[in-house]
Amino acid sequence: MQVSTYLVDVFHALKILTGGLGGLRLAFCGVFFALLSAAVAAGEWPALAKDGIHDPRSRGAKILQQPAEALSKLTPDNAGNQVRWVQALEKGEIRPREKLFPQTVVRKLDQDIILDAKGGMPAVRFPHRQHTEWLDCVNCHEGIFKTQIGASKISMFKILQGEQCGVCHGAVAFPLTECMRCHSIVKPGSSKPVMPPNIDLLKLQRNEGQQ
């Protein structure tokens, strides 16, 4: 997202500075290399001492495990931690503990919920199975969502504000830029999912390159 905003700003600024479109070729070379280096930097996990939130002088920043060491071995993604966490779990790349206390009952549910979406967006398939691998029922029910189907009115507006699905998606689970991972069921009559305008083309190209 940030990259595309940069592009527009830089384009206009360069046009003014170089006095017309004819002089833009050289300028574009510079911008291209800047974008390239930014894209390369975004594809790496920064060291703890350089991540902007650890104090580089603290002992923790020196001896704690670095993200790159752990995350580079897991199924890659283009968003969030750059890890497909659900796949990493299913493939056995990680084996996170399910409980601490022996008396805890581990609850899982294999049931999909289909949620129709407004407008032209494909409908949402919510898979309980993947969610209950990580979470317990009480994490969502009855607080964030009612157990009864259809009783919770779900809106993208609330999700974008960090409510409902947005409690996790956008904060710790895959972010809200990945529209089609949830909106995956194409409505009858529409040919295929249509990308909204102004979508981050650079990122899309990167995704296609990975597939």
Add this chain to the structure above:
Amino acid sequence: MSRTRHLLRRAGTLVFTALMLVGGTLESRAEYADVVINRQAEKNGMRPVVFPHWFHRIRFRCKVCHAELGFKMRAGTNTITMSDIIEGRFCGACHNNDIAWSPENCDLCHSGKPGLPTGVFGGHETSGPGRW
């Protein structure tokens, strides 16, 4: 094409390349879902705590902390004190010198930059509740 214009063009390109590179490195590059915990820490003379979700979710499912241990899923809504932890609640359920290091290793958790507010950090545009 005049020589001055040519030079001006080059200078412009250089300036913008430099600006973009600096802009790219200045933003916080915290790992997605890193949580800074600083409601009590700095008031009591310690660095803020950085909680890395990525490290913990490799080893534990969400439900261990968010169901068994009672951490609410909203940064800033849990009151976590050192006496809780030493008595085995919250972080102390594992950080007890048995499953993970004991609370005596203060500066392994208290490793954040001074002055950071409590909240979810991370490198993504939608990097936290309430961002929009």
